[in-house]
Amino acid sequence: MSASLAPECNEVKERYDTCFLKWYSEKYLRGAEKDNKECAGLFNEYQKCLSVALKNRGIDKLLDEAREDNKENDSSNVWLDLLAAEKGMPADALACGEA
Amino acid sequence: MKVFSNQVTYDYSWDEVSTANWRKYGPWNNKSEHVIAVDTLSRRVDPETGVLRTERLITCKQAAPDWIKSLLGGNMEESFVYEASYVDPQSKTVTMVSQNLTWSNLVRVQEEVVYKPLSDHQTQFIQSARITALCGGWQRIKNGIEDSLCTRFKENAVKGREGFERVLEMSRIVFAEEKERLQQQLM
Numbered sequence A: 001m002s003a004s005l006a007p008e009c010n011e012v013k014e015r016y017d018t019c020f021l022k023w024y025s026e027k028y029l030r031g032a033e034k035d036n037k038e039c040a041g042l043f044n045e046y047q048k049c050l051s052v053a054l055k056n057r058g059i060d061k062l063l064d065e066a067r068e069d070n071k072e073n074d075s076s077n078v079w080l081d082l083l084a085a086e087k088g089m090p091a092d093a094l095a096c097g098e099a
Numbered sequence B: 001m002k003v004f005s006n007q008v009t010y011d012y013s014w015d016e017v018s019t020a021n022w023r024k025y026g027p028w029n030n031k032s033e034h035v036i037a038v039d040t041l042s043r044r045v046d047p048e049t050g051v052l053r054t055e056r057l058i059t060c061k062q063a064a065p066d067w068i069k070s071l072l073g074g075n076m077e078e079s080f081v082y083e084a085s086y087v088d089p090q091s092k093t094v095t096m097v098s099q100n101l102t103w104s105n106l107v108r109v110q111e112e113v114v115y116k117p118l119s120d121h122q123t124q125f126i127q128s129a130r131i132t133a134l135c136g137g138w139q140r141i142k143n144g145i146e147d148s149l150c151t152r153f154k155e156n157a158v159k160g161r162e163g164f165e166r167v168l169e170m171s172r173i174v175f176a177e178e179k180e181r182l183q184q185q186l187m
Helices: A007-028 A037-056 A059-075 A080-087 B014-023 B066-072 B139-186
Strands: A094-098 B002-010 B035-045 B052-061 B078-088 B093-100 B107-119 B122-133
Touching (some): A007 A037, A007 B014, A037 A059, A059 B052, A059 B093, B014 B093, B107 B139, B122 B139
Antiparallel strands (some): A094 B002, B002 B122, B078 B093
């Protein structure tokens, strides 16, 4: 699993990521469970550690702005753009183009 | 504004791809040195739709071209990306939307990624990014910044594909081993 930006949170992050992945592949994808209760404790512990690091580096303020920007994506279909782009795109294409 | 677009077909099921996607930037990926950390900020399943919504913070370390460095100044070593993703297990769709948190007053990069099944054992990855330089001044400089970022996207996309193929391969091997171990325990 990938590292945390705060090395002091690495250990609890690793434990949480492992827990989440197990839940995701064994329960969530199989429709067995909607809530991720078994990892909630680890997640809270990880967040407690991470939030300090985000505050210290001033990233928390940047995140607030980004979340504000992202609000429309939560309610609407962001992938409309993609589907439109897809129609005019050959398979396995890779390109830089003008807007 | 420049638009980067990319499509890849992976020969793995959507379940495998959507699971491996969570460890895309882990140690199995030897082609993503520019991503140094991935942190989960929030995670929740919508009780009505069953959609899993995750917010992540991605920390990158990638040297910018020298001429951009001298133009923008400051420490360009670390940059941050905010990502919101939505997994819909019903329609088997993963959608990820990302934007840059760093130098956001100079350039805006909005990326959208979708993973969806093509068949039971094939998954399509569709990526598009809109790159807009916001700094006032000469159009030539704006174009230069946009071109340079778009080229960077292209380079990263090639590496991203190679790296993710390896993650998928490793995930399948580990999953098979795990299954075998469980079966042996049951016997």
